[in-house]
Amino acid sequence: MKIAFATCVQLGLSCIEEIYRIEGKIDLLITLEDEKDINKSGRIYLDEIADKKNISLLKINNINDTEVIEALKKNEIDWMFIIGWSQIAKKKLLETPKIGCIGMHPTLLPVGRGRAAIPWAILKGLKQTGVTMFKLDEGVDTGDIIGQGIIDIDKNITATELYKKVDEMHIELLSKYWETIMNNEVVLIKQDESKATEWPGRKPEDGELFNSMTMDEADKLVRAVTHPYPGAFYKDGEKVIKIWSAKFDKDKGKIKLRYGYMTPIDYEIEG
Structure with a gap:
């Protein structure tokens, strides 16, 4: 054969x-x-x-x-x-x-x-x-x-x-x-x-995180598109924060979400 x-x-x-x-x-x-x-x-x-x-x-x-x-x-x-x-x-x-x-x-x-x-x-x-x-x-x-x-x-x-x-x-x-x-x-x-x-294809831009997301939605997105995929990202003014992992808390954190906060753990700042 x-x-x-x-x-x-x-x-x-x-x-x-x-x-x-x-x-x-x-x-x-x-x-x-x-x-x-x-x-x-x-x-x-x-x-x-x-x-x-x-x-x-x-x-x-x-x-x-x-x-x-x-x-x-x-x-x-x-x-x-x-x-x-x-x-x-x-x-x-x-x-x-x-x-x-x-x-x-x-x-x-x-x-x-x-x-x-x-x-x-x-x-x-x-x-x-x-x-x-x-x-x-x-x-x-x-x-x-x-x-x-x-x-x-x-x-x-x-x-x-x-x-x-x-x-x-x-x-x-x-x-x-x-x-x-x-x-x-x-x-x-x-x-x-x-x-x-x-299931449809996904593009790098589909990894954008928004303040309107719940902690669960943001958590899933970060975990879903981390390595070997392009990564999740959050736009903070002129900066883009590429986030490979993060932690979530309902009371405190770096990025405000709908019902809580996200704090990047492994990340890169672009721009």
């Missing part, structure tokens, strides 16, 4: 490292050109592991480029993993590997299709989330499910902590289903469309 793996984020690199830890093999690595999406959350580069494991590395602008199709055909790829990749794979690409393409999404699909799954799980106050391994189709996170893993969410969890748990679950699912994938014994389960929800 010949494998290609496309990623540009830590979640994907962790899976690649796990494949080699369990004595698997990858025949082709695909990643973005070095100068593309340099500010993407969790952005990594594959040069080191490609050199270390002697894997052919292709750097591209778009996953649907002709050079990707040609490389998959040339290497006679059976399965292609596409992990942590923002661009949507189109029909021609999906049909090029002999068996198909596999993705992972950090929610329990069909809940939370779309973007910014880790921040949204915190912002929505979920008690559980997870990771879904699935066979990619032309939709956004709509493909048939291969397997899922559940992650419990503590009420004070940060994006940093949840990202680590999601990373660990990617590794766990990869290890659990690797032999099944290699033996072409994957059992696919249709998603229940009646339970489907879609």
Whole structure:
């Protein structure tokens, strides 16, 4: 079985490292050109592991480029993993590997299709989330499910902590289903469309904190967009305070909120 793996984020690199830890093999690595999406959350580069494991590395602008199709055909790829990749794979690409393409999404699909799954799980106050391994189709996170893993969410969890748990679950699912994938014994389960929800993308400017927010709203936002995300921020006149962590008190603090106060702990002042 010949494998290609496309990623540009830590979640994907962790899976690649796990494949080699369990004595698997990858025949082709695909990643973005070095100068593309340099500010993407969790952005990594594959040069080191490609050199270390002697894997052919292709750097591209778009996953649907002709050079990707040609490389998959040339290497006679059976399965292609596409992990942590923002661009949507189109029909021609999906049909090029002999068996198909596999993705992972950090929610329990069909809940939370779309973007910014880790921040949204915190912002929505979920008690559980997870990771879904699935066979990619032309939709956004709509493909048939291969397997899922559940992650419990503590009420004070940060994006940093949840990202680590999601990373660990990617590794766990990869290890659990690797032999099944290699033996072409994957059992696919249709998603229940009646339970489907879609979460929209988020931009850095969505991290702005306002005095009209409650302590709970501000707390969730700070925790949801801390590292590896762009961070929450508060505009104080000409200054912008980038806040990575904060404490909250109903009686006193540095920044007045609707029913209390916020005091930045880990922060930077810009401007």
